Amino acid sequence: MQHTKKFYIVTVLLSLLLIACHSNSQQVSARTNKNGFALNPVSAPIQPLVFDTMSPQIREITAKLDKFYQAQVRAGFNGNVLIGYKGHVLYERAYGLANREKKIPLTANSSCQLASVTKTFTGAATLYLYQNKQLDIDQPVTTYIKDFPYPGITLRMLLDHRSGLPDYTHWVPNYKGDQRTPIYNDEMLALMTKNKPHLEFKADTRFTYCNTNYAVLAKVIEVVSGMPYAQFMHDYIFQPLGMNHTFVYDPAKGLPADAAISYRYNWAREPDMFADGVYGDKGIYSTPEDMYRWDQSFYKNTLLNPATIDLAYGPCSFERPGVKNYGLGWRMLCYPNGSKVIYHNGWWHGNNTSFYRLIQDNFTIVVLGNKFNKSIYRQAAAICNIVRGTAPDGSAGEGED
Numbered sequence: 193m194q195h196t197k198k199f200y201i202v203t204v205l206l207s208l209l210l211i212a213c214h215s216n217s218q219q220v221s222a223r224t225n226k227n228g229f230a231l232n233p234v235s236a237p238i239q240p241l242v243f244d245t246m247s248p249q250i251r252e253i254t255a256k257l258d259k260f261y262q263a264q265v266r267a268g269f270n271g272n273v274l275i276g277y278k279g280h281v282l283y284e285r286a287y288g289l290a291n292r293e294k295k296i297p298l299t300a301n302s303s304c305q306l307a308s309v310t311k312t313f314t315g316a317a318t319l320y321l322y323q324n325k326q327l328d329i330d331q332p333v334t335t336y337i338k339d340f341p342y343p344g345i346t347l348r349m350l351l352d353h354r355s356g357l358p359d360y361t362h363w364v365p366n367y368k369g370d371q372r373t374p375i376y377n378d379e380m381l382a383l384m385t386k387n388k389p390h391l392e393f394k395a396d397t398r399f400t401y402c403n404t405n406y407a408v409l410a411k412v413i414e415v416v417s418g419m420p421y422a423q424f425m426h427d428y429i430f431q432p433l434g435m436n437h438t439f440v441y442d443p444a445k446g447l448p449a450d451a452a453i454s455y456r457y458n459w460a461r462e463p464d465m466f467a468d469g470v471y472g473d474k475g476i477y478s479t480p481e482d483m484y485r486w487d488q489s490f491y492k493n494t495l496l497n498p499a500t501i502d503l504a505y506g507p508c509s510f511e512r513p514g515v516k517n518y519g520l521g522w523r524m525l526c527y528p529n530g531s532k533v534i535y536h537n538g539w540w541h542g543n544n545t546s547f548y549r550l551i552q553d554n555f556t557i558v559v560l561g562n563k564f565n566k567s568i569y570r571q572a573a574a575i576c577n578i579v580r581g582t583a584p585d586g587s588a589g590e591g592e593d
Contacts, residue, residue: 271561274558277555292453301450336415341384363387374443377408377414479560515527534549545559545560557575
C-alpha cells in the first residue's frame with residue numbers, strides 16, 4: 193500500500209511536470225508565431241525532366257540551333273541555354289567557362305546569377321503569401337514594416353513598379369562612403385528611414401522600373417514569415433519544386449565551387465560592391481533546368497492557383513505606348529488579340545539573363561550568361577524564328593538591371 197501511494201504521488205508529479213513543459217512549449221510556439229504565420233510548404237512529387245531530342249524534326253531544329261550558337265560563341269557568348277516545349281526539353285547546351293582562372297567549364301549544374309529574373313521569385317513568393325491569406329497586397333507597406341517612411345505606398349505598387357521609390361543603387365552612395373563592402377536589406381532600409389530620399393513621383397501615378405521595390409518586398413516576406421528571405425525561398429519554393437541548384441547569394445558566405453563567376457566582357461572579374469548583399473531584386477543563382485522547373489510550376493499550379501496567376505499576368509503597368517507592359521513580378525508583351533508573352537530579363541555585373549515564356553504554347557527559352565554580352569537579350573527572338581518560324585512583335589530585346 194505504501195509503495196502504491198508513492199507511485200501515485202510520483203505519477204501525479206510527473207504529470208504536472210509534463211503539463212508545465214507542454215504549456216511552456218505552447219507559449220514558446222505562440223511567441224515564435226506571434227505574427228500569425230502558419231503555412232506548410234507545398235508537397236508535390238518531383239518529376240524528372242523529360243528530354244525530347246529523338247524525332248527527325250527536333251534533330252533538324254537542334255542542328256540549326258547549334259549553328260546559331262556557334263556564331264554566338266564566336267561573337268563572345270559564354271553561358272547556358274535551355275529551350276522547352278510543353279514540359280519537354282528540346283535543347284540544352286553549356287557554352288564556355290564557369291571559372292576562367294581554373295578552366296572549369298560551364299555545365300548543366302553551373303548556377304548563374306539571375307539578376308533581375310530574381311524578381312519573378314520575389315513577386316511569386318509575395319503572391320503565394322497573399323493567396324494563403326498571410327498578407328494583403330493592397331495594404332500599405334507600413335502594415336508590415338512599421339518605420340517605412342512612405343505611408344501611402346502599398347505592396348501592389350511595389351509589385352507593379354508604381355511606388356515612386358528611388359532606386360537604392362543610385363541613392364545609397366549619397367549616404368554611405370564605403371561603396372565596396374556589401375550591405376543587406378536591413379541596412380538599406382535603415383538608410384532609407386533615416387534619410388528619406390525623395391520619391392521620383394507621387395505613388396501610383398505612373399510606372400518606373402525600380403530595384404528598391406523588390407528589396408522592400410523581400411523584407412516584407414521576412415517580416416510575415418518570421419524567417420530570412422533565403423530560408424523562405426529554399427523551404428517554400430526551391431526545395432518543393434526540386435530546384436536543387438538554386439540559392440540566394442550571401443556575400444559573407446561566398447559562392448559554392450560549382451557556381452559561375454561573373455566576368456566583364458574582357459574576362460576581368462566583377463568584384464562585389466555595396467549592393468551585392470541586397471536581395472529580392474536580384475541575388476538568386478540558378479540553372480536552366482531549375483528555371484524550367486520554375487516555369488512549369490505555373491502550368492501545374494504547384495505554388496500558385498489559376499486566380500493568383502491571372503492576377504500576376506493581368507494588371508498592366510504600361511511602360512510606353514504599344515504592347516510592352518509589367519504585371520506583378522513579370523514583364524509582359526500584351527497583344528490586342530489577348531495573347532501574352534510573359535518574360536523577364538536581368539543584368540547585374542557581368543551576368544545577362546533572359547527568361548522568355550510564350551504561355552499560350554508552353555514554349556520556354558532560358559539563357560543564362562556569366563560574361564557580359566547584351567546580345568543575350570536578342571537571342572529569344574532568333575530562337576523563336578528557328579524553332580517556330582516566327583518571332584513575336586515587340587521584341588524583349590534590351591537589358592534590365
